[in-house]
Amino acid sequence: MKKVLTYTKFIGLIGLIIFLFAFTGNRNEKRKIKEVEIEFVEEQNLYINELTVNKLLIQNQVGVTDVGKEILVLNIVEKGLDTHKMIEDSDVYLTVNGQLKARIKQRTPVARVNAVVPFYVDVTGNTMPLSDNYSAHVPLVNNVSEREVSEVFPLLRKIQEDEFLKKHIISVYRNVNGHYELGLRVYGFEVVFGKIEFLDSKVRNFKAFYQKALKDKSLEKYKKVSLQFRNQVVCTIK
Structure with missing residues (x-):
């Protein structure tokens, strides 16, 4: 009987951990993007500024800020940036606290x-x-x-x-x-x-x-x- 009780507690603990992970993940997915950080790499002079990059981050007149992370497709955002003739390559990613970061390499x-x-x-x-x-x-x-x-x-x-x-x-x-x-x-x-x-x-x-x-x-x-x-x-x- 004691073994059954211990086994039941163990199963309950595992279930609680799974629930907490699922709850945290779901909550994180629904968190809104409140901040965008743009970083220019490997370039000393800016041929394209942050304002222009921010405009490129806008899809259908809706900014990437205040958009649920689950509906933001990062590779589409990157492709949108890479179409600009001043940009050689971009890397767009999200931090755990909901910050969107865009690393921009300009053409030389x-x-x-x-x-x-x-x-x-x-x-x-x-x-x-x-x-x-x-x-x-x-x-x-x-x-x-x-x-x-x-x-x-x-x-x-x-x-x-x-x-x-x-x-x-x-x-x-x-x-x-x-x-x-x-x-x-x-x-x-x-x-x-x-x-x-x-x-x-x-x-x-x-x-x-x-x-x-x-x-x-x-x-x-x-x-x-x-x-x-x-x-x-x-x-x-x-």
């Missing part, structure tokens, strides 16, 4: 194209619109259409990844022959890069020329520096 521009409707080119080679919040300090590309972005992108990416080029190159121009010319931040000579080929060799030659001319204090003497030929640098004196 590497160049600005001066077109009828100007636009950026990002690190993946895709286009993105200009921002009303911040203007990126990237090279200005002229005489390049959107369909020609894929052609010039390897050069733009090279400039973005190379600290020397990133420091000195401020513009890229595509001439009528389809060859590219580079504008420098300080010195006024024209750098004729030529076609988008042999990038490493041309950059290496240009660096060697620059360092030697800087040492010789002759950079001001040149009118044009051509890198069109893979294994040499051809200079024109003023």
